[in-house]
Amino acid sequence: MTYTTKPTVVRYVETDKMQFVHHSNYPKYFELARIEWLAKLGVSYASIEKEGILLPVVSIKTEFKKPLFFGDEFRITVSLKKPPKATLEFDYLVINQHKQIICEGNTILAFLSAKKNRPIRCPEFLLMLFT
Amino acid sequence: MTYTTKPTVVRYVETDKMQFVHHSNYPKYFELARIEWLAKLGVSYASIEKEGILLPVVSIKTEFKKPLFFGDEFRITVSLKKPPKATLEFDYLVINQHKQIICEGNTILAFLSAKKNRPIRCPEFLLMLFT
């Protein structure tokens, strides 16, 4: 399963004095991508949280190939790496407007009960969404 | 009443492609200053929130005189503008390591009951702190 986001424009504030996007912005971009995908699948991330389920990131990896510059428009292809169980694993590919690969990423998210502050298994509705 | 913070070093990520600190960082610096002041007065901001009191910013103003650069160390002088009532008003003066005035700011904070999500008057313990 895979999804490609709408184009997102690089914001001025996301650059640093090296002239390109600071690497701490990519976790935010990945987050946008998976939330947009969920929305496309009919699930609002806000509603998941209202049900008392949190999805904290427990692992993140990124390999940078090329920088993004101010004004660039990028898309992200998100893929579900394997069927969700105790965790939800995504791969990401960030591509700029010239079809150049900017970076590759991977995140693992856990399911957490907000009430009990304890890990839980993947909720049924998310399991059905991704299978 | 007035307080001057310890020196804070400008972080790389706080710069933008213009080579100096992006203006959206100053609200964060002001926040650091008032939280550090409270801590100095023996009150942790976290403990205020644990009592169900939130202090959202309802107004902020900043006049920029000179930029801050990566590696600069600045101090902030915070002053309580008037005795707290329904709101808490602070003035800020950001000074770099060369004693140059970087900017002047002002914020007004409200007191909000987290439970009722409604404005409340300044809690007694904060009133005593600032008078």
Place this chain on the structure above:
Amino acid sequence: MTYTTKPTVVRYVETDKMQFVHHSNYPKYFELARIEWLAKLGVSYASIEKEGILLPVVSIKTEFKKPLFFGDEFRITVSLKKPPKATLEFDYLVINQHKQIICEGNTILAFLSAKKNRPIRCPEFLLMLFT
């Protein structure tokens, strides 16, 4: 002269533990709005900088009326307050998807020669754009 932006979705990372958007994000939103407006008028902000002209913010004011929450979609109405001279002054009105006023803002930008690091008058092409 006035312009209303496309809707922008509040990002998860823009919230804080108070549950709504941290006030330091509004300067970023205002920046998005004026850059989108310029783009609409046919001028890329990146190209202005390539000509050696920087537009640092020298003053910013914001009055917050209501919070923005994760997932909210807001639009910003930007207005040029007066014909540009030594500075460029904009008013902002942030409106959420329920047509509620979130905040009102104002920024003053200076024109700076990147080379000479000195204030300059409003360049001709920007003057023509805004008159």
Place this chain on the structure above:
Amino acid sequence: MTYTTKPTVVRYVETDKMQFVHHSNYPKYFELARIEWLAKLGVSYASIEKEGILLPVVSIKTEFKKPLFFGDEFRITVSLKKPPKATLEFDYLVINQHKQIICEGNTILAFLSAKKNRPIRCPEFLLMLFT
């Protein structure tokens, strides 16, 4: 070779609505740690850039064990993973005030000539610093 930073206090703005520090802040914390280490070794990162050498991050990995909360004070132990050649590789261990492991990280930085916008080998003075 290894270095442990001074304590850094979690900033309010670094939390998100999940109540703890957003994961996009850890790349910023790692950056603080390596810049503080360099400073301790007598090298200002700003001065490296003035010599026309940039150190972009080309790879970053983080495994999160426990969250950081507002007001927490953490220290980071940075270690040089191997002698620098074409890249500079660091491991990070973030520890809170209760000596709990918050996360483990790794970054690889490249050496880039700002002028030629091309990778270069590790400059002599950095090589000597780290051997």
